[in-house]
Amino acid sequence: MSSLLLRRLHQTPRHLLVCEKSHARHAHSRHAAHVRDHAYNCRVSFLIPECGMLPEVLKSTIADVGEYYVVRNLPLHELVAHEFIDNFVKKGSCYALTYNTRIDQDNTAALLPSGKLILSVDKDTYEELGLQGRPSQYSGKKVMRYIITIDLTDSSFHPDSKKNKRVLWALKEKKPLKFDFLLAWYNTGAEGSTLMSYFPQNQIRSLKPKITFSTLRDLQCPVLQSNELQGKPEESCSAEELFEWLGAVLNQVNNKSSNFVSTYCCPQPSTTAEQAFLCTITGFIIPETIIQLLEKLCCYFDEPKLAHWLTLTVHGFADSPVSWRESEHGFHKGGENLYNFVVFRNLDYWLQMAVGTNDDCPP
Amino acid sequence: MAPPPAAFERRVLRSAAEHHYLRVRLELPDGAARPSAALFKQLVVTALRELHGEVGAALPVDVLTYEEKTMSAILRVISSGFVKLWSALTLLGFYQNRRYISISSCIIWEQ
């Protein structure tokens, strides 16, 4: 016991950082797939060095960042209702995530665009619900949390099937669960009823993502070489160093390092950019928006620019039940799941994906 | 001629982060004097010395940002000292001989 305690004292909980490099126009590049697999994003920020204001190419994208909806006290069976599945889940990408619930203590639910409804529930609720699930991967010897996955678009889930009736009965009568939901819906072209008109007016509210701009002056930026992921001493910085530096920039750490309070300094070698443009979007942002934004950021380099690279950082919800694809996500000590693109002038890119302790390795 | 487009490469770094970060907030009873950045750092070092002795006090901890108005700060610590720092902050209960509660938590940026 004491030995374990002493060993733990020097160890940090497991965390992973996956770095990839490739070319954005490469036929087999998986960057769009990685973005699409990460369904729930709460903050997107991009940083462009040597740029003072929002570039023209990005203006239209920023202007119509899709709105999202908050539905208060929505019974969970509404998401399993056939009207909802036919109108929204099957006609586009429907995203839903419970809001203000904590993954490590509350029940949570999430609807993926693939049509899978994922419930992460504690033991008592699981037993009351009586639906088939599996124990959570990170619950240790004594299982206190279960994951239930229901495929809403599956052919065996038609309105008259036994399975459908059982799920509806469990969620309606056996254990009625109610949550506040964040909802977003993306459909390609086809007109249909909107979420706004589907749900009762007093429950649903539409929200615009919050967008903030700022211009940073005299920013010290690390020197990067697109084909050197590990960096070269004296020549360029590695991906890890950049990742750390970016965290400091996004949190507005001012670079005045005094010996006593802070010894932080920019990784070397570095150059000083006269100005840098930082834009942060917060809200419930769907991957389609991010893919669009990433494309536009690549277009930024169509004309010659001073900047050698730019970055796009996306933070996932700490309390979502999944991180990438359907891999289970837990909170443990920070619940971080985030990724970061560095796009170079020649459209090479680096992708860094980071997860905390209770997470699978990103794809 | 421009260099050829980068070939695909993937590296997985397992628990390789050099530093860990903590966002903390100090909670003092109403009317208590708010510490400055230097005093705040001193407080962190005192907490470490109390629980982990001189060895703990020697840990490299940086106060990256500190906002005096809300008394919230972002701390950076070397990964091997992360657990020590967190435990020390949790168990610290006095500031200038007065009781206070510190709510620390929330790691903001892994790596």
Next chain:
Amino acid sequence: LCAARASRRGAPRRYVLCEVLVEEPRGRQGIEERALGLAVRDAVARAHGDFGLACCCVSFAVKYLNAYTGAALLRCRRDAHRLLCAALPLVRLLESRGQRYPCALRTLHLGGTIRSCQKFLIKYNRRQLLTLLQNCTNEGERNSCSLGKEQPEHAVESTVSKASSVRALLKQFYCHS
């Protein structure tokens, strides 16, 4: 088997054999086990704080202290022996019977059992004795060299197993080699 043995004997222990060095060797006789224990505890608290002290204090004890030769045997849990060893050089002062002795601790051996520490101590004392004897010039010095004239017999006995005097010890040593 190992696990069974450990559970029968309780948690695994480590024994640290060290030598108490004081400025005036004769002053050593006033030092008590309790005083040494307190001083070590104090040093651990200073170096490793409340947490380290709590880890170290579980089954910490001064098992043996020879006031004449200065050999001391400390016991602690195996998990905490690193903490203890790291703190030993920080012991600067012993307070015993109202007197203060500036001192230092020299770690000689780290063992899993008292027996292994005792074996080491015998070997160590023999080696020390040999170097001292080689530096002697006459017979009188030789008889009294290592431990001092007023050294009672029982002290040697407890330090080096069966040798009843310096001479006997010497004989034993040469027989062995």
